[in-house]
Structure formats: C-alpha cells, structure tokens
Amino acid sequence: MIDGTPGPLLRVEGVSKQYGGVRALQDVQFACRAGSIHALLGENGAGKSTFIKILSGVVQPDRGRIFLGGAPASFATPGAAADAGISCIFQELSLLPDLTVADNIGITHPPRRFGLIDKAAQRRRAEQMLARVGGEDIHPAAPVASLPLSRQQLVEIAKALARQPKVLILDEATSALTAADVSKVFTLLKRLRAEGMAIIYISHRMHEIAELADECTVFRNGRYIETFAAGTRSDDAIVEMMIGREYASAFPPLGGTTRDGKPALAVRHLSWAAELKDISLDVHRGEVVGLGGLDGQGQRQFLLALFGVLLGVEGEIEVAGKPVKISSPRDAKSRALGLALIPEDRKNEGLMLPMTVRENLSFAALDAVSRFGRIDRKAEVEMIDAVVRQLAIKSDGLDGPVAALSGGNQQKVVIGKWLMTRPRIVLLNDPTRGIDVGTKQEIYQLLRRLAEQGTAVLFYSTDYDELIGCCDRVAIFYDGTISQMLQGAELTERNLVGAALNLTSAAQ
Structure with missing residues (x-):
C-alpha cells in the first residue's frame, strides 16, 4: 500500500477458492482504505467475481483471512456481510421484477409499525435513496419490470445504499447506464468517498478508472498481480498486467469496403410508435x-x-x-x-442460464441440424465444436451450466449461438458491455472476419x-x-x- 496513508478498513490475506478442478482464486491479497475508491482490475475469468462473492458472503473461501476494521471477519451469508457493513452491487441485477421499486429498496430491512411493514415510511425512504443516486424521476410505486435497464441499475444502487454500508462494492455498475446517469453516479461516489466510505470499483472502462480511482489492484488468472496508485501506470501497462502479454492495437485494420450492387439490407422510411421516425x-x-x-x-x-x-x-x-x-x-x-441479433443483456435475453453450454449454443440453429423433426447429433456436435474453436470459448466442459462461465465467455456463447445459424446480416446491440479488454479484442477481430467473409454487420x-x-x-x-x-x-x-x-x- 501507499506509505503515509491510514490503515485499511478492509484487508484480505491469502484467500483461495476452487470449484472442482478450476482454481478461481489462489492466495490473493487485497486492502482498501476508508475514504478511498479502489479499482479492482482484470479480465473476465481473473477471479474478480469470485473475490467479491466471498466478500459479500455469497460463497465461502477454501482458506484465507478477512479483516474488517482491523478485526477478523467471516460472512456465512449475504445478510451477515450486509449487517457487517459490506454491500455489493453486482453486474447482474438482484432486483425482484414483480415488486415495486420501494419494495426492492427496502426488502432486507423494511420499516415496521405495529409489526407490519410501514408502507408510507418505506416509500419515503425509497424516495430519499432514489434522490441520492440521481433517480428522482423513478416512481417508488412502479414495478421494477416496467423500468428500462438503466433505471433498474439506479434502483440497484439505491438498494445497496439503503443498507448504509461501510464498504460499497460496484461490479460494472455503470455498464447499463446512460451517459447522464453515469455522471450522476460518479458525483455520488466521490461524495461517498469524502464521507469516509471505502469503495471497491470494478470496471473495464479505463476512462472511468482514471476519473475515480485512488488505487488499483490487478488480478490475473485467479492470482494477485500488483497494487499501485492511480495515475502511475499507463493504460497499456495496466492492460498488459491484466492479460499477461504485450498489448497490441485493439482494433484490426478496416477492410476498405466498396458499396457496389444491391445492399444486403435496405431500410426505407421505417417508423414505430413515437420512438422511430422515418429511418432509411x-x-x-x-x-x-x-x-x-x-x-x-x-x-x-x-x-x-x-x-x-x-x-x-x-x-x-x-x-x-x-x-x-x-x-x-x-x-x-x-x-x-x-438475420441474427446479439442482444445487450446476455443474462436475460441471450442465454438460458440453467441449461448447458452445448444446449445454449445449438438452440438457435436446431433447424439447421434437424431432419424430419429429429436432431442430427453428429452434425450438432461438429457445428458446436467448430464454433467453440472459432471463438476460443473457455469452459470446464460443454455439459456444465452456461451460468458458470465468466461474463466474456457467456457473451461468446451468445455470439456463437447465432453464428451457428450462418447469418448473412448480423445485428449487434452493445455486445461488449461489461466484458474484459482481451475478449473485446477477440470480438473486434471477429466482426472484421465476418465482414471479410461478406456478412453485413449493423453495430x-x-x-x-x-x-x-x-x-x-x-x-x-x-x-x-x-x-x-x-x-x-x-x-x-x-x-x-x-x-x-x-x-x-x-x-x-
């Protein structure tokens, strides 16, 4: 850590976690001070998600020690971590869509009166928390399911702050937000830092790290690599720490496309409700x-x-x-x-999380591998193996649940699922949201290869x-x-x- 600074509010020593034959974390260390924003960096699969799940009581470490406020701590449940003062905002939202905004914000400790939930007090509390995060336009009585993804993300942040944490962990918490909302959240985080909160901030957006972070820690392949003061390493140096190799140019050269002949896709005067107006x-x-x-x-x-x-x-x-x-x-x-559409929300729109990697990959292309209503298993296996090699999808076997993959590999499965349909026109809706720089490079290269093969891409x-x-x-x-x-x-x-x-x- 940096000399002359106060001792850490949160300290982790030698934490390890293994899932079957996969070592997610190995002897990692970490320390975060009160009144600071500490960026945790690494590719998807580097161990960040497992690490914050341990801190928030979602999973238990195999070994290692956690200290909070200088005292040993362990959290058997997320509720225990929250009671100790650790709140986590995961990239995948934890909201209950059929409940109201106010119900979600107050779900863990609702205000009570005569043994019953005090709805008026709960609503007032929700309004206060929404105003704090810049979501004054969100109605506390609105069902969460009726809100767009960016507003749901603000509700998630308000929910975490309602627990009055000492340590706030944000995992890609701005990836679904509009630029205006990101600015509001940044202002809030800086204010929370000034109030003495310890903030652990996970993001793949380097400009966000540059604006917010006081210190940075890099994980790679489940191991601790280095902690350094923000601003003392270049972006390229940080990326090289994260991926373990020299960082080449992120984008492949453009192909110099000529637009002769009939377009693959032509749109004329397209309109829909009040949202789309005369698009060509x-x-x-x-x-x-x-x-x-x-x-x-x-x-x-x-x-x-x-x-x-x-x-x-x-x-x-x-x-x-x-x-x-x-x-x-x-x-x-x-x-x-x-046509193929790669959605922005891979968890809810692109994948069937309890199903296997293999089933998710083949789902969209079942017509192509079926004859007379029966799936040709040999053809299915050949197509799946080819797309796994093409996209370098990393998994502990294709018959495990796709939910167990890292975010970057889940996104590759979404893309691979549609590549198996052999599309001529590919529509991509913000496909790199919340994934690491290495996987982003692979997606950029894939887009260029698709274009070189004659695919029309709308991105x-x-x-x-x-x-x-x-x-x-x-x-x-x-x-x-x-x-x-x-x-x-x-x-x-x-x-x-x-x-x-x-x-x-x-x-x-």
Whole structure:
C-alpha cells in the first residue's frame, strides 16, 4: 500500500477458492482504505467475481483471512456481510421484477409499525435513496419490470445504499447506464468517498478508472498481480498486467469496403410508435455500419424492429434486393432472410442460464441440424465444436451450466449461438458491455472476419472508440431518427460527440 496513508478498513490475506478442478482464486491479497475508491482490475475469468462473492458472503473461501476494521471477519451469508457493513452491487441485477421499486429498496430491512411493514415510511425512504443516486424521476410505486435497464441499475444502487454500508462494492455498475446517469453516479461516489466510505470499483472502462480511482489492484488468472496508485501506470501497462502479454492495437485494420450492387439490407422510411421516425439506411455485404448517438435515441428499438420483435412497425425492408416482411424473430432468422441479433443483456435475453453450454449454443440453429423433426447429433456436435474453436470459448466442459462461465465467455456463447445459424446480416446491440479488454479484442477481430467473409454487420455501441475502430460508417441517431452519417476522415470522437448532440457543424 501507499506509505503515509491510514490503515485499511478492509484487508484480505491469502484467500483461495476452487470449484472442482478450476482454481478461481489462489492466495490473493487485497486492502482498501476508508475514504478511498479502489479499482479492482482484470479480465473476465481473473477471479474478480469470485473475490467479491466471498466478500459479500455469497460463497465461502477454501482458506484465507478477512479483516474488517482491523478485526477478523467471516460472512456465512449475504445478510451477515450486509449487517457487517459490506454491500455489493453486482453486474447482474438482484432486483425482484414483480415488486415495486420501494419494495426492492427496502426488502432486507423494511420499516415496521405495529409489526407490519410501514408502507408510507418505506416509500419515503425509497424516495430519499432514489434522490441520492440521481433517480428522482423513478416512481417508488412502479414495478421494477416496467423500468428500462438503466433505471433498474439506479434502483440497484439505491438498494445497496439503503443498507448504509461501510464498504460499497460496484461490479460494472455503470455498464447499463446512460451517459447522464453515469455522471450522476460518479458525483455520488466521490461524495461517498469524502464521507469516509471505502469503495471497491470494478470496471473495464479505463476512462472511468482514471476519473475515480485512488488505487488499483490487478488480478490475473485467479492470482494477485500488483497494487499501485492511480495515475502511475499507463493504460497499456495496466492492460498488459491484466492479460499477461504485450498489448497490441485493439482494433484490426478496416477492410476498405466498396458499396457496389444491391445492399444486403435496405431500410426505407421505417417508423414505430413515437420512438422511430422515418429511418432509411443501407448496409452492404462486407460492411460494418455503426449506430451512434447518445444512449436512448432509438438505436436499440431500431435493431429490435429489424429483427421482428416490435409490433406495428411501418416502412419497407429489403434483404438482398427483395422486399420482405419481418413479423417475428422466427421470420428474421429464417434461412431465407438470415438475420441474427446479439442482444445487450446476455443474462436475460441471450442465454438460458440453467441449461448447458452445448444446449445454449445449438438452440438457435436446431433447424439447421434437424431432419424430419429429429436432431442430427453428429452434425450438432461438429457445428458446436467448430464454433467453440472459432471463438476460443473457455469452459470446464460443454455439459456444465452456461451460468458458470465468466461474463466474456457467456457473451461468446451468445455470439456463437447465432453464428451457428450462418447469418448473412448480423445485428449487434452493445455486445461488449461489461466484458474484459482481451475478449473485446477477440470480438473486434471477429466482426472484421465476418465482414471479410461478406456478412453485413449493423453495430450499436455506446463506446466511441469502438465505433471509430470497428466501423466503416456510423449512422448517428437523434430523437428516433438518423441525423447524420459519418465516415472516413469525418469519423472522429469530436464529430461523434457533436453529432450526438445534434450540432449541425459537427462533421464540417
């Protein structure tokens, strides 16, 4: 630790954890001071998730010691950890969707009156916590299921703060938030630091680490690597610590696509409710077209409309020069059309978590490996083995639950599932959200390989660097329509930001 600083509020020594033949953690150490933000860095699979599950009482270590406030501590349950002052906000939300916002925030210790839950006091408490995290617009009586993912994430943060923790752990807690909400959360975290809280912050977004962290610790392959003061290592040096090898350029070279002939996908005057307004766009074979703009401007709805998820979509869609009607995802993924959609929420929209890796991979392509209503197991195994090799999916066997994989490998399974359908048009909805830099590189390279093979790719990302590094063109969405198209020398961060704000001079 840094000389001259106060002793740690939380200290971990020699903690190890093994699952079957997989060693998730081996003799790791960690220390976090009160009144500081400590970044925990590492690839998916580095042991971060197991580590914070141990700290929050979700799993028990095989060996090692934990000290809180200088005294030995152990947490048999998440409730015990919360009672001791440790609250964790996991990337996968722990909210109960059918309950209200107020019920979720107060679920562990609801205020009581005459032995019953005091609903009025619970609502007031929820309003206070929502205001604290910048979610004043969220109604305490709203069912959580009715909220978009970004607002659910704010409810999750409010729920954690309602427990009045001494140590707050955030695992990719901003990955689902809009830029405006991220700014509010950053302001809150800085205020909590000033109030003396110890904050452990996990993120793959290096600019967030640079803005927030006082200290950083790197894990790799379940082992402790190094702790250092924030700002004393370059981003490239940190990434090299995380992946254990020299960090090459993140993005492969663009292919220099020519847009001759009929587009693979043509959209004309597409509209839906008040969310999408008169959108026209072409995507050619071998081209990666990005969707940019501020979050919430219609990009996600546009992808859902193309994949047949939304009802009442107006306008015209052509695939390979032929007019088509896409009324359902079944239509979209049919052999005649060949669309695939990689969703942003892999847990709820992309995977069946209790089912095996093998079953998740083959699910979307069952038609391709079936004859006369029966699955050809040999063909299925061959296709699965090929996509596992292609994407370097790491798992302890394909017959274990997909829920046991790291986040990056789960995302590879989602992508692999759709690659097995051999799509001609791939729609990606922020596919690198919450995954590590090494897996991101693999996805970038995969996108370029798909384009080189003639696939048309439509790629929505909230990361400007990804849009610049991966895309041949970027369509900027503003208020449900395409306001500008940037390409070539125009495709810079300055122009992307300006266009996202609908500044007419952005690309000039």
